[in-house]
Ligand code: FAD
């Protein structure tokens with residue numbers, strides 16, 4: 001027998017977009033059902049942000065231990081034995097974090113009185129879907145539908161996923177560290193995971209189609225990462241094209257088609273972007289307007305069909321968890337009758353490479369034409385806390401861009417070890433419409449990396465103290 005549910009709100013997808021929308025809707029007293037086919041937490045919690053950061057952390061500890069066991073030791077610390085990596089235990093520890101977080105999301109949904117249905121939703125019209133669950137078919141007919149189906153990895157036709165060609169999902173659950181890893185795509189995932197595997201002792205080669213890594217960021221910001229890669233024996237082929245694979249590894253054509261070579265690879269990690277998950281759930285039944293590959297929305301996340309909303313990776317760039325959550329929270333409030341618009345001044349992004357990169361707002365080369373700007377850049381090498389935690393080792397810095405006329409901050413970036421935690425202050429400054437004098441007049445705690453933000457503003461004002 002088919003069970004029928006008639007909630008006020010149906011959320012499809014239990015990632016950071018969908019589960020936050022559902023919790024907020026529940027908190028606001030809306031009768032809410034969340035459908036998720038996999039585990040609660042979606043890509044982010046189960047095979048994205050969190051497991052990748054856990055692996056990155058463990059890889060960093062292992063690398064430090066290996067260095068401490070070397071002849072030179074590490075800060076006077078000498079390990080008398082080479083550390084042993086039991087990678088299955090590392091993966092087990094990472095899985096434990098995922099279990100805890102996914103279970104936690106389940107608890108939060110229950111607390112908000114959201115009903116969770118486990119299965120794949122298929123729409124027959126814009127407001128009706130069927131879900132095949134372990135306990136039978138469930139039909140859900142809702143007044144409001146929030147689509148939060150997320151995204152999946154883009155595959156290359158000549159390197160389909162399978163066997164040794166893997167996506168980030170498999171890279172986060174390998175049975176052992178491969179001896180050699182070829183990474184196709186030097187963007188967020190390729191670099192975050194490539195660097196982690198290099199620290200775990202794998203010989204990593206990165207193949208990037210454009211003429212620099214992380215093309216989203218400017219060259220000054222990525223230079224410290226390139227320096228780290230060079231120093232740690234990671235080979236980077238820029239402007240190169242992957243062609244396919246042979247018995248030994250990955251076939252590529254180097255920049256300008258100069259030569260062809262095979263990169264030895266036990267595993268080939270393809271990280272050439274992600275695409276919205278728009279297939280297999282009945283999008284075509286819903287008559288939604290599209291914006292290229294993405295579902296088209298307005299500034300309230302409303303689609304072209306009344307009371308059908310869409311959020312997160314499904315609706316476009318930036319494909320980031322915090323954007324998905326912010327949209328989810330907003331849509332729930334709109335359905336509850338609040339007046340809201342999705343209009344952030346800027347959305348901060350962090351790349352958890354070595355060193356880390358944080359960026360919010362405009363970079364100097366994106367400064368609007370016809371507007372005079374000032375830039376203040378302060379090196380972490382001149383910051384005591386940074387030196388004590390090696391945050392400036394590969395040339396890291398904080399850089400602020402402001403309008404010359406009124407000193408309004410237009411963008412802030414940083415590159416350096418551990419600097420991801422600066423993202424919150426950067427975003428707050430942008431959202432509050434801060435001017436350089438606001439930062440200069442704020443007493444920053446000593447000794448912290450945050451002092452470099454203060455100094456970058458002082459530099460832009462022409463009177464930095466420590467350089
Ligand atoms: P998702 O998290 O993809 O969730 C969608 C959910 O919907 C999935 O659980 C899926 O099973 C479910 N679903 C889809 N269709 C149906 C259906 N028909 N029926 C039932 N369920 C369905 N972002 C950051 O901000 N910071 C990071 O550090 C970061 N690291 C990342 C690392 C990796 C390796 C990857 C792959 C991504 C990373 N991201 C990061 C991106 C981030 O994971 C996504 O932006 C975010 O998860 C998008 O959230 P979402 O809710 O839109 O979709």
Ligand code: NAD
Nearest residue numbers: 185186187188189190207208209271272273274319350351
């Ligand atoms: P990406 O867009 O960050 O990088 C893809 C890279 O692959 C680009 O540099 C591109 O030039 C390159 N490329 C494309 N086709 C290629 C080809 N045929 N050969 C060689 N290189 C090629 O994509 P991603 O790394 O797959 O990550 C997907 C998304 O996930 C990101 O855009 C981001 O939104 C999200 N993400 C965020 C974080 C974070 O916030 N720290 C971490 C991981 C992922």
